[in-house]
Amino acid sequence: MRAAALVLSILCTSLAAGEIPLAERRSGYEFMGRETRAMQDDDSTNPALFWLMDGETLWNRKEGAAACASCHRSMAGVAARYPKVDSGRAVNLEQQINACRTERQKAAPFAYESRELLALTAYVARQSRGMPIAVESNDATRPHLEAGRELFKRRQGQLNLACTQCHDDNWGKQLAGTTIPQAHPTGYPIYRLEWQGLGSLHRRLRNCMIGVRAEPYPYGSPELVDLELYLMWRARGMKLETPGVRP
Amino acid sequence: MARVAITAPSRAKKGEVIEIKTLAAHVMENGFRRTQEGTLIPRDIITQFACTYNGVEVFRAELYPAMAANPLIAFTTVAAESGTLEFKWTGDNGYSATQSVTLTVT
Numbered sequence: 632m633r634a635a636a637l638v639l640s641i642l643c644t645s646l647a648a649g650e651i652p653l654a655e656r657r658s659g660y661e662f663m664g665r666e667t668r669a670m671q672d673d674d675s676t677n678p679a680l681f682w683l684m685d686g687e688t689l690w691n692r693k694e695g696a697a698a699c700a701s702c703h704r705s706m707a708g709v710a711a712r713y714p715k716v717d718s719g720r721a722v723n724l725e726q727q728i729n730a731c732r733t734e735r736q737k738a739a740p741f742a743y744e745s746r747e748l749l750a751l752t753a754y755v756a757r758q759s760r761g762m763p764i765a766v767e768s769n770d771a772t773r774p775h776l777e778a779g780r781e782l783f784k785r786r787q788g789q790l791n792l793a794c795t796q797c798h799d800d801n802w803g804k805q806l807a808g809t810t811i812p813q814a815h816p817t818g819y820p821i822y823r824l825e826w827q828g829l830g831s832l833h834r835r836l837r838n839c840m841i842g843v844r845a846e847p848y849p850y851g852s853p854e855l856v857d858l859e860l861y862l863m864w865r866a867r868g869m870k871l872e873t874p875g876v877r878p
Numbered sequence: 879m880a881r882v883a884i885t886a887p888s889r890a891k892k893g894e895v896i897e898i899k900t901l902a903a904h905v906m907e908n909g910f911r912r913t914q915e916g917t918l919i920p921r922d923i924i925t926q927f928a929c930t931y932n933g934v935e936v937f938r939a940e941l942y943p944a945m946a947a948n949p950l951i952a953f954t955t956v957a958a959e960s961g962t963l964e965f966k967w968t969g970d971n972g973y974s975a976t977q978s979v980t981l982t983v984t
Contacts, residue, residue, distance in 0.1 A: 670950075673899075675883065675885035675899055675901070676885070676899055676901060676950050676952075678901060678903075678947075678948040678950070680883060680901070681881055681883075681901075681903040681948065684881070824946070827905070827906070827946060827947035827948075828947065
C-alpha cells in the first residue's frame with residue numbers, strides 16, 4: 632500500500648522533470664550516516680583497502696609480456712577522464728585495463744566484476760581521489776553521451792520507471808527507509824555494505840534495473856558504458872572519492 | 879589467504895590511552911544463506927580475536943554469525959611499557975591470522 636502510494640507520488644511529481652542544476656549536485660556521501668562517512672574517510676578502516684593492496688600487487692606483477700608498472704608511472708587523474716571514446720567506441724576504465732592486458736601484456740583479460748579487475752580498477756582510480764571528474768561533451772563523446780542520457784530518461788521494467796524519476800526528480804526523499812541519492816558515480820568501485828564487498832558501477836546500475844523489474848544489461852555492455860559516460864559527464868567537476876563506501 | 883591491517887601508534891607516553899584499530903579480510907559467511915539452487919552455504923566466520931601486550935592478554939572478542947564481512951575491531955589499552963602487541967584471529971575451516979606491532983613507550 633505504502634509502496635503503491637510512493638510509486639504514485641513519484642509518477643505525479645515526475646511531470647516537473649529536469650536535470651539537477653550544477654550547484655545543487657551532491658555526492659551520495661552527503662546522504663550517508665555519520666558512521667558510514669567515517670568508514671570512508673579513514674583509510675585504515677575503509678575495508679576497500681584489501682582490494683587496494685591486491686591491486687598494488689597486480690599492478691607490479693609481470694603478466695604475460697610486462698607488468699602494468701613496466702610502462703605506467705602515476706595514474707593520477709586517469710580515472711577522472713573515463714569512460715573515453717576511442718575510434719567511435721566508448722570504453723570505461725575496467726575495459727581499458729583489460730584492453731591493455733590483451734593488447735600490450737598479451738595476457739588473458741579478467742572477467743568483469745572479478746576480484747582482480749575490481750582490485751586493479753580501484754588501485755588506479757584511487758590515484759585520482761580528490762580530483763574533479765573531467766568527462767567532456769564533445770563531437771566524439773556526444774553520440775554515446777546522448778544514448779546514455781536517453782537510457783537514463785527512458786521508462787523501463789515492469790514498474791515502468793526511469794532513472795530520472797528517482798534521481799533527478801525525487802532525490803533527498805525516502806525510498807523504503809533509505810534516502811534517494813542523485814546517482815553521481817563519484818566513488819567507484821565502491822565498498823557497499825549491502826554487498827559486503829567491492830563492486831563496480833555496472834553492478835550498481837544492474838541493481839537498480841532489477842529493482843524496477845527490468846532485464847539488466849550485461850556487465851560491460853555498450854548500453855551500460857554509455858550510461859556510465861552520461862553519469863560521469865553529469866557529475867563533471869565533482870570530486871572523485873574512490874574507494875567510496877556506500878550503504 | 880589471511881590478510882589483516884592494524885592501525886596503532888608506534889610511540890606513546892607512559893600511562894597514555896592508545897587506540898588500536900584492526901581489520902581482517904574475511905567473508906564472514908553466516909551459515910544461514912542458501913545458493914540459488916537451495917543448498918545451504920556452510921558457515922565460515924572468524925570466531926575469536928585476541929590481543930596480547932608483552933604476553934599479557936589485554937583484549938579478547940568472540941565473533942558470531944551476525945557480524946559483517948571484513949570485521950573492524952577497535953579498542954583501547956594503556957601504554958605501560960615498550961614492547962610488542964600481538965594480534966591473533968582464529969575461525970572456521972582452520973582460519974588463523976597473526977600480526978604484531980611494536981610500541982615504544984617514553
